[in-house]
Amino acid sequence: MTPSDASLDPDVVRWSAPPAERAGRPLLVLLHGYGSDENDLFGLVPYLPDDFVTASVRAPLTPPWPMMGNAWYAIDAMNLDDVGARPGAAAAPDEGMGGVTAAASAFIEWLDAATDAPHVGLLGFSQGGAVSLQALRLQPERFAFAVNLSGYVSPGELPRDAELAARKPPVFWGRGTRDDVIPPSLVEHSAEWLPAHVDLSGRVYPGLTHSVSEEELADVRTFLTHRLDELAD
Template sequence: MDALPLSLPHRFRRAPRPAPDGRAPLLILLHGYGSNEDDLMGLAPYLDPRFSVVSVRAPLVLGTDSYAWFPIVWDERGISVEPAEVVAAIQPAVAFVEQAPLAYGALPGRTLLLGFSQGATMSAGVLLRRPDLVAGAVLMSGFATAELVAPGVTLSGKPVLITHGWFDDVVPVQMGRATRDLFESLGASVTYHEYPMGHQISEACLEDADRWMTEWLAALD
């Protein structure tokens, strides 16, 4: 099935093993800085085949086939961001996440987000501002701060998997740990893993994500 004309460009892969009625839970992938919708779609064959998968292109154009969700500044101290720009960037992601499950006939209440780096921050932002839209999230090598939390939001057992590398020189592991603490403080059911890797998705990390999503599906049956 070709991708539908929604608010952001994206790629779509129908679930290889949908439910008997043809419907499926939906996994929405959000890529990192400088990447595009083709990047994380490469993960789809390694994930539970009961998911339909949508991989979204961020709206900020950096160059040919290179996009971002929000600006970042690189200097000798590492990266820095303007919190207000991060918050503003969440709205296009929210709008897409509102549209996609209905457009692709996803099973109600069975939409997960999976983001890497900036995409993890956007996935976290959607969950922290509109937790009603998604059932949970996988946050890989990203970060979230208190500025992203909408007033009055609680997550009440919402499942969240957070993964991070010990040697991440882009988003230091301390930021992953702070993200874990933030989600736990809001009542989410957090699973947290660290790995001997840099700013990347290792084989072990991907296997843990697939296992977590499969267990999430099993808990719904």
């Protein structure tokens, strides 16, 4: 699961608007979860505010056979039986930090080449949520906000965490009470870390598994609408 080129492929990105209609508009980038691709979260576009230009990117790695789709970082080191998880679980904390950081760095490299949007927000699911938050930590000034659905914050310290804590950008964190994919230790770490570093909002959805519900989508839309109002001021 270590390709020779771990950069994002600019030819497989799905955009909600053609190039001529993107100038000057805020950009919302969608980062999918493990075993998926750019088509997955793009299905959310009709439920999101259409003032955003939306881009859905494909993670650069290929999971081990027989898993299909793509991945942002390896999860091979985790003993899934220990957390009762199916494939798609987060990497173990001691293995995941470098992989999540490398994935976020590759994403930022793609972003630098892909757009000059005046404002950029992130929406990631599971692995994509972890990468979104890691990108926010790497470049706190670059991103207006982040939405983390069924994801987590990677443990460990990064050089600009204090700067992020000073800026406190808005972050929405949604997860379900029946999500058995993200280990409880990472949920606990995220619950402690996020309020100290970002302006946190979100909900825990009763009965929701490792997925996105209509109720959660409605909350995300409200969050994004508020972000548009702030960017317009």
